[in-house]
Amino acid sequence: MTLTQRLVLYGTCAVALMNSVGLLVLLVQQNQQQGRLERTEARLTEVEQSSVVEFIQEVPRGAAGLRASAGGEQPQYQYQYSRNKRSEEMEKELKQEMQEIHLEEGKEFSEQEVSQEVGEETEKKMKHKHRHSQRYHKTQVQDDMMMMMTYSMVPLPGADGMPGQNGTDGIPGVNGTPGADGKRGKRPPGEKGEPGEKGARGEPGPPGETSQPSNDVIIECLIKSLINPRNVTKMESTFGTWMKDTAQLNDERIWVAEHFSRVVKEYQSIASFQSNTSDVVDVRKFYQGCGHTVHNGSLYYHIAGTSSIAFHFHTKSLRTLSIDHALHHNLAYLLHNSKTYFKLAADENGLWLIFASSMDESIMVAQLDQKTFSVTSYINTTYPRTKAGNAFIACGVLYVTDTKDSRVTFAFDLLKGKPVNMTFDLRSPGGVLAMLSYSPKDRHLYVWDQGYVRLYVVHF
Template sequence: MWLQVSLFSLSGLLLSIQTQAQDRASLHRSNDPSGHCHYTFTVASPQESSCPGSDREMDGVLSRLTLLEALVSRLLAGVDKGTITGVGANREEGLQEAYSQVTGERNQLQQDKERLNRQIQELQRRLAELSQEAESLRQKPCQQTLTSVGTQHENRPANGMYQSGVLLRICISLPDPAYDFGNSGYQEMKAEVTEISASHVFHEGSCGELVSVGDPVSHRKADSITGKYGVWMQDPEPQGPQYTNNTVWRIDAVRRDVRHLFAYEDMDQFSRGFPMKVLVLPEPVESTGATVYRGSLYYQRRRSRTLIRYDLASEYLASRMDLPHAGFHGQHPYSWGGYTDIDLAVDEQGLWAIYSTSKARGAIVISQLNPESLEVKKTWETNIKKNTVANAFMVCGRLYTVASYTVPNTTINFAFDTATGVGQAVSVPFKNKYSYNSMVDYNHAQRKLYAWDNFHMVTYDIRLGRASHGRS
């Protein structure tokens, strides 16, 4: 368009020049800095009143400019029209496609809405039928009780504690004429659910032999060299409101004088690394054999066979007792070392000590302890050398040992049943994910193993089989 405007301007300029030009005028043509064509006329004297002989030349220039203007106008008109036509066609096609897509989606949404409405109506109908059937069952008492059996929770609460039990009573009623479909043998069955105590549920068969151990789940990684190995746990049977089964306890064991016990409100705070309290123990801790049970911390005093019960609520040393003949400070450790001579453990049957003596010549000795006084209630000797296994723990009165603390895919290789006094080789897969497992303990409320594997604090889900005869 700038070319067309320039031509019009040039025409006006030529007409003006024509009235004023002299006979010796000369025409010059050149480009300006912007690329436009400029014409310059020069005359000899501004006083001359006419330009003889110039009319024919100017007429020729005007004719050529007029023809050029017409050609440029037609060219521009054709280009604009083609461009506009193309753009318009493309835009119309795009709009048509978008409209078709939106229409299709709207139809699909309408169909989905109708389908969901039908499902809602069907669910409402079934709910009404079930409500009527439940009301009918409530009004009809059980006329004959066959049996009552205890069942355990397959899915425990998030905190792992048994809050209550469930007693399932199955009964058979006499034939109901309203439901007689020509079969005189038809009978209605109904289940009654009754809340019972957690202890009843436990004794109905929650204990059994260790069947499998799941993959390790990491909850936290220690942030300093003092966390190379240590012990962490939760109380399976807390006694007071100050600390619950959600409270997490931790001791970093890499120090000469280990006295700090870190308390975390729950697993989330433990993972974040924010303790709610730090307790200073009255006596230093030896290695990774400590445990928490019924509101007390149980641990071995450093460089001695003395066991200590520390009351967590009152922060008081409640009792202490020497474990008779027990090796200590490197005399009978696990294969990884770490002065793990005395390992305290807790399971469904109470508090245990796993250790060895000179009399047993390094073989594992198991003693069940009184949780109040720490006195030995009963002792068993096994035939497995303590320094040949990496770790040990108790489950349902059975001792289980871990073959290696470094091999990523190792096994639980030995079991000893205190009920029968019989030990046997087993092979339950176990993973040391971080290749330096310095502590393994069992929590019967959570039904998990807790472990400290090379700066990492991990848990393992476990599965138990059916309880053996003669055990409760």
């Protein structure tokens, strides 16, 4: 081999050796750069996590500081300032490391220019790889910085404000409707005491004097006056009776019985009575006079020409009760002005019958049992029938008018069996007072006076 050939061979080997050394140096630098990039990535991750943790930890402290400062804004600014300062320091560190990376890349590119002889293919691959790594790290750094800036800009919650002042009272509302009256309480009875010792029997007293009229009856049951008279309607007949049920509270029907008939007119209300709209009820027997009454769903009336009164149910059943020793014919009327032999009445104590005794022609009163339709007791008032114009019973007291029916001139306590000193004006004299009856249901006096039916309020 010639010297020239040897020199060429040695030169080629030297070039190959230099290329190999350069490639080896490039691989070592690439590994170092890769390690530095990995450390940078770890650092960025650590910075990101520490920022998030610090932010989470600082938020409660900031809120507590806000509350401690009673609404001041200084703790929030200090906290934001410290976080911004730390962010700036971290950004400087990142910039410094990026500059070092760029320097290394520049150095790397300069060495690559020296070793271009390694081959174009290897150089292109290395440049492409470094550009891709550069773009990746720039994008990563920008994303990390944007994340940190986002965390640093998160607003903190404001402190609670001071409570406001209480408002003024509003206008009171309208009073509600009063409630219904409650039931009246009852005091429970006390324990029964032990009976006392029996006293000694006293000496008999002197005989009493003849009884005189008195007022020792219950004051509430004595009529003081009749007030607020009013006309209801005008009737065609002079003699008759108009009635409401004296016991059934919800029954507003009106019955009319004109003198000497066997039918009764039934009106559903005061309005139908005033408009003369009625039904006709056949009571099966002729009645006489103006002394009838309706009590507890039944009509009580005097059967004409007999000494009997009838108990007529609305079921059309009929019962009779004969009254012994009663005047009932030959125009010997109990109440001459109304052509009445028997006067039936109802008050707070039940059902009564007024008639004249055939023995002495005095006024008698019988108390009736409604269930058995019988007489439970007879009371002789000793008042002569010839002095009576009309009569009615209220609260256990019999009231009798004079023959002109202008004043009440006699009263008798039926419960105690003795007269009561009581007189009061009733009406102006003149005309025919055919009917006078008291109703305990509404405490009104029902009157048939000169063809007019009237109502009086009874004032006890």
